[in-house]
Every structure is written in C-alpha cells, then in structure tokens.
Amino acid sequence: MYALRERRAQHEEKIKHCKSLVTLARRMPPEVLAKIFLHCVEDGWTHGPLVLSMVCSSWRYAVRNYPRVWSHIHVNMEEHDPITRxxxxxxxxxxxxxxxxxxxxIETSELPIVLDILLEQASRWRSFSVTSASLRKTNNILSQCKYVMPDLREVSITTDVEVDDVVAAGTTELDGFRESFRDAPLLRKLTLTSNALHTTGLIPIQVEDLSIHLPEPRRIDLPMSGSSILHVLEGLPNLKHFTLTLPPHHEPQYIPERDLARRIFLGNLESMLLCVPPDVNGxxxxxxxxxxxxxxIRSNLDPLVRPHDLTGASLRELLEQSDPPIELLELHDVxxxxxxxxxxLRVLDDLKELRxxxxxISDSVIRLLRGPRGYCPRLTRLDLRWxxxxxxxxxxxxxxxxxxxDDHPSLNSSEPIAEVAVMNCCFVEEQDVMDLAKVTxxxxxxxxxxxxxxxxxxxxxxxxxxxxxxxxxxxFGGTDHVQLLL
Structure with a gap:
C-alpha cells in the first residue's frame, strides 16, 4: 500500500509539472486559436497580435502563421516610430x-512617409478609416487616395473643423474626396463623422450606404443646413441606406431648405434613419x-409634450409622393x-412592424388595426413604449x-399579430399583459x-x-399556455 501511495504521489507531481501542457488552450488547433485572435483584433484590440505572441510558443505559432490576424493595420501618428511599426x-x-x-x-513629418507605405498596398485595402482633429489634414490624406483599389468596400472619416482650418485653407468643405476613390468599384459604405457637410458632388457615386454623424463641435459651431444634406443625397443615385444622427441633446442651428418645391429622387433608397432634432424631419x-x-424617425432631444406638426406633415408628404412599400415604421420620442x-396607417398596406x-396615440387610432380587414393588413409586430x-x-x-x-379572404385580410411589446404604458395593466400572452x-x-x-x-x-x-x-410551473418574454 505504501508503494502505491508513493507511485501516486510521483504521478501527481508529474501531472502538476506538465499541467500547462494539457490545457485546452494548448490542445486547441492553431487555426481555431487564430480565429479567436482575429475576433479580438476586429473588436478593436489593436496591439493584440504582439501581446498574444508573447504568451507561449503555441500562441506565437498561431499568430505568426496566420496573416489575417495582422490584417488590421492600426497606425497612430502619436505613437513611437510609426514608420517601422x-x-x-x-x-x-x-x-x-x-x-x-x-x-x-498631430503635425508630423512622418505622416507622408507612412501614407506612401500604406498606399503602396492600396490594391489590398478592404476598408480604410481616417481619424483627425483637423479638417485640413483629413483633406490632405484623402486627396492622396487616387490609386486603384479593386477590393475597397468601406471608408470611414472622423474629423472636425477648427479655426486653423478656416484660416489656412479658407474652407469648411470636406473636399478631399475630389477625384479620390474613383477607382474603387466595390466601395459601398461611407461613414462621415464631422460637422462639415459641404461635400456637394464629391462623394463617390458608387456609395450605397451613407451614415452621417454630426458630433458636438469642440471650437467652431457650424449651422446645420438642410440644403447641404439634400445636395449630398442628390449626388448619390445608387444610395440604398441613409443614416443621419446627432448626439443626445445636441441641437445646432438648423437652416431648412428654402425652396419648398424642391424634390430629389432616390430611386434605390430602401432604409432611412433620422436621429435629429424634430425640425430636421422637414x-x-x-x-x-x-x-x-x-x-x-428618432428625436435626439427630450420628448415634446405635444405632437410635432412638421414631422407629421412631412411624413404624410413623403408617403403621398413616394407611395413606398414601408415594412418598418419607428417613431421614437416624436x-x-x-x-x-x-x-x-391608412396607406401603409405593406407595414409589418410598428414601433x-x-x-x-389614442385607442380610436389603434382600433383601426382591428381585423379581419383593418388598416395595415400585413402588420405582425407591435412595439409600444411609454x-x-x-x-x-x-x-x-x-x-x-x-x-x-375572414369569411371572404382577400389581399386585405388582416394577418395575426405575432408579437406585442408593451413597456411602461400606464393604462396597460397586469391582467391585460396576461391576456395578451394567451393569444400571442x-x-x-x-x-x-x-x-x-x-x-x-x-x-x-x-x-x-x-x-x-x-x-x-x-x-415555476404555475402558469400554462402563456407566451410571455420576461
């Protein structure tokens, strides 16, 4: 018995010594490790490959032998020796x-060299992102992007207008797009984070997904121009998705389009998201x-205490002149x-979801949705909050x-409501919630x-x-046949 205990102790000592060699991380195939590392890098861990290669030999092998882990090139001109990096x-x-x-x-003599090194590989670019506190530097960088980029899909620009930009360049336009990205046939998505919107006719016309975010200005508070926004949209005949957002509680001066008869035709537009002060909905x-x-349609300001007439009139005009097959309509804080x-609701025959x-909204309006032949016959999802x-x-x-x-089914026959979301509606009581959960x-x-x-x-x-x-x-087994998501 003593000999068995001694052998057991020896085995336990060996297991303890070699325990790190039999962990899941060591036994995991290198291609799986590389996939995990790639997800880490895609989530913004810019120095991930360097850090991971220092952990152990198997991780170092996975990092060094799978080039895609290194495919996210993050260059910060404030860091040490960006050229070598x-x-x-x-x-x-x-x-x-x-x-x-x-x-x-920051201003640095290394920027042109780094940009030249990157542009030598422009044919391999899949996405390109520029962040600069100066509109002038941003325009200088963008103006160099005239190479053939057959694989470029997405461009993201984050910049701001400063006093030095106006003095040195004499403009607040994001004109660095002029003649740039013309040889990028697959470019579809463009994200602009800037308080400079004067980009008339400069955005590549092949863009299909445009997102504009107007941040709070740090120094110069430029007015928001409805005419400028329409100019941008007018130059994008292939546009399918448009997003315009402002940060919460930010309300810059807004100058609406003066020509009330002006119309721009966006024949391919499929989705539009506006998170702006209600007056911009015009x-x-x-x-x-x-x-x-x-x-x-979302308001970035606190909810109004009354209906917003301009939003209602503008929405009615959009529906009348476009007759679109809208499937999702959201009104948030407006x-x-x-x-x-x-x-x-009378004209939204294709509506599937209302938020x-x-x-x-009153009971009399909601009752218009009653079946079997109510308004919005395709409606299957309701999301009602506050x-x-x-x-x-x-x-x-x-x-x-x-x-x-429906005794006489037709195209106007109402479809059943598949899901109802109810949150913080003061006249919807607990029993109403339980009754809803019994039928949907x-x-x-x-x-x-x-x-x-x-x-x-x-x-x-x-x-x-x-x-x-x-x-x-x-x-807990106390309620049967209830479809309640808590």
Whole structure:
C-alpha cells in the first residue's frame, strides 16, 4: 500500500509539472486559436497580435502563421516610430486583405512617409478609416487616395473643423474626396463623422450606404443646413441606406431648405434613419423614395409634450409622393396627431412592424388595426413604449380580432399579430399583459439586437418584470399556455 501511495504521489507531481501542457488552450488547433485572435483584433484590440505572441510558443505559432490576424493595420501618428511599426505589420500580413486605420491628430513629418507605405498596398485595402482633429489634414490624406483599389468596400472619416482650418485653407468643405476613390468599384459604405457637410458632388457615386454623424463641435459651431444634406443625397443615385444622427441633446442651428418645391429622387433608397432634432424631419418633404422599406424617425432631444406638426406633415408628404412599400415604421420620442396617424396607417398596406416610443396615440387610432380587414393588413409586430393614452383592453381587443377568420379572404385580410411589446404604458395593466400572452407572444424586455433604448437606458423595467414573474409564478410551473418574454 505504501508503494502505491508513493507511485501516486510521483504521478501527481508529474501531472502538476506538465499541467500547462494539457490545457485546452494548448490542445486547441492553431487555426481555431487564430480565429479567436482575429475576433479580438476586429473588436478593436489593436496591439493584440504582439501581446498574444508573447504568451507561449503555441500562441506565437498561431499568430505568426496566420496573416489575417495582422490584417488590421492600426497606425497612430502619436505613437513611437510609426514608420517601422507600419512596415512590420504589413510584412506580417503578407498578402491578406488589409483594414487600414489611420489616426493623425498631430503635425508630423512622418505622416507622408507612412501614407506612401500604406498606399503602396492600396490594391489590398478592404476598408480604410481616417481619424483627425483637423479638417485640413483629413483633406490632405484623402486627396492622396487616387490609386486603384479593386477590393475597397468601406471608408470611414472622423474629423472636425477648427479655426486653423478656416484660416489656412479658407474652407469648411470636406473636399478631399475630389477625384479620390474613383477607382474603387466595390466601395459601398461611407461613414462621415464631422460637422462639415459641404461635400456637394464629391462623394463617390458608387456609395450605397451613407451614415452621417454630426458630433458636438469642440471650437467652431457650424449651422446645420438642410440644403447641404439634400445636395449630398442628390449626388448619390445608387444610395440604398441613409443614416443621419446627432448626439443626445445636441441641437445646432438648423437652416431648412428654402425652396419648398424642391424634390430629389432616390430611386434605390430602401432604409432611412433620422436621429435629429424634430425640425430636421422637414427634410422628408423633399425626398421621393419609391422603394423605401424601413423608416426610423428618432428625436435626439427630450420628448415634446405635444405632437410635432412638421414631422407629421412631412411624413404624410413623403408617403403621398413616394407611395413606398414601408415594412418598418419607428417613431421614437416624436409624436403625431391622431389625424396624422390615421392618414399614415391608412396607406401603409405593406407595414409589418410598428414601433412607438413616448406616443399619445389614442385607442380610436389603434382600433383601426382591428381585423379581419383593418388598416395595415400585413402588420405582425407591435412595439409600444411609454404610450400614455393607450389602454390594455383596446390592445387585447385588436390582437384578438386579427385572429378571427375572414369569411371572404382577400389581399386585405388582416394577418395575426405575432408579437406585442408593451413597456411602461400606464393604462396597460397586469391582467391585460396576461391576456395578451394567451393569444400571442407578449414581450416586456428589450430586443436582443438593434434596440435603441438599450443605449438610452429608458426602458429597463426590471422590478416590474420581477414582480409579475413572482405574482403569477411564471417559470415555476404555475402558469400554462402563456407566451410571455420576461
């Protein structure tokens, strides 16, 4: 017995000594490790390859033998010796497609050299991002991008207008696009973060996805021009997706388009997201978009205490002159009158999802959705939050009515409501929620993806959900046939 114990102790000592050799990280195939490392780099860990190669020999092998781990070229001109760093990163990336991220916030003589090194590999660029605190430096960088870029898909620009830019260059235009990226046939997505919007006719016409974010100015507060925005859109005949956003509570001076009869035709536009002060929604009057399927209108300011007439009138005009097949309509912190709601819902025959946040929509309007032949026959999802006038009994009535079988089915027959989200609606009581959950899916939590309220933190009703769960024994076998998402 003593001999067995001694042998066991010897084996345990060997296992302890070699334990690191049998871990999952050591036994994992190098290609799987490389895939994990690539995800880390894609999430913004710019120095990941260097750090990971210092852990152990197997990790170092995975990093050094899979060039895609090095394909994200992050160059910060404020760091030490960016020239050597850039050359080393490119050598390790070998022939992998490149995702170039250039940060140039300071004046340095090394910038032209670094840019030349990167442009030598322009044929391998998959995406290109520029961040600079100076519009003048940004324009200088962009003006050099005249090479053939057969694989470039996405460009992102982050810049700002400073006093020095106006004095030195005499302009607040982002004109570095002039003659640049013309030989990038696959370029589809452009993201602009800048308070300079005067880019008329300069954005490459092949762009299909345009996102404009107007940050809070650091020094110069430029007015926001409706005419400039329309000029940008007018020069993009292939545009499919358009996003215009401002940070919360930022309300710059807005100059609307003076020509009320002006119209721009966006024949390929499929989605539009506006997160702006409500007065900017007047842009919709000037847009004709016959293929528009998704329209999301959000206010970046605090909710108004009354319906916003300009938004309602502009939305009605957009629907009348475009007759678009809208499937998703979202109104967040901007409300309409009952007349505007009725007019819009009457013509939205293709609507599949309706999202309302901080709305005073009345029961009489919601009842227009009743089946079997109500408004919006294709509607299957309702998302209602902070709706102060809506009663739960009306909502239950509408959902049940759309379950009824139409004796004479046609294209106008209402489809059943597949899901209802109800949050912080003061006249929707617990029993109404339980009644809804018996006839359809009733959700009391945020959507798992693409939920704007997640970043705002305005619809976290954890206590209410916990109380409802305990009171009705939900999840403990006490409630059957209830489709409730808590």
């Amino acid at each position: 850039t050359r080393y990163w490119l050598s390790m990336a070998r022939q992998a497609p490149l995702h170039v991220n250039l940060i140039a916030n 842009l919709m009057v000037h847009i004709v978009a016959p293929k528009l399927r998704s329209l999301q 409300d309409l009158t009952d007349d505007d709601y009725i007019h819009c 309302l946040h901080e709305s005073e 709706c102060g006038q809506l009663t739960g009994s009306t909502l239950v009535e509408v959902v049940r009515s759309r379950l009824a079988v 899916v009733c959700r009391l939590v945020l959507r798992e993806t693409e939920d704007y309220c997640r970043s705002r933190g305005c619809c976290t009703n954890a206590r209410y959900r916990q109380r409802l769960r305990l009171r009705h024994n939900i999840g």
